[in-house]
Amino acid sequence: MAWSWRFVNADGDLITDDEGSPAGQGVEFPTQSDAESWIGEHWRQLADSGVDGVTLLEDGREVYGPMSLQPPE
Template identity: 75%
Template sequence: MAWSWRFIDDHGAVIKDEDGSEAGSGVEFPTQSDAESWIGEHWRQLSESGVHSVTLYEDGREVYGPMSLEPPE
């Protein structure tokens, strides 16, 4: 099984890399826990770079999301 995140901008569109592929599409995790730990460590940097929300996938199947990366007020 491979777990991955899809990055969404503030307009609800999937964020793309310069080559047109989904941003972060090459980053996969062996477990849900690993994926969630990674997002917990990197959400601030992602938010600052324009990622508004994320959706978690397992082998291409949506598990949950979109989950906002906006800091709490």
């Protein structure tokens, strides 16, 4: 199983890389725990770069999300 994240902007649009592929697609994790630890360590940098929400995927299937990366108001 491979775990990964899908990134969306504030409008809910999928964020893509320069080739038009979903951003973050190449970053895969062996376990859900590894994926969640990674997002916990990198969410601020992602938010600063325009990522507004993330969805956790397992082998391309949505597990949960989108989960906002913005602080509560």
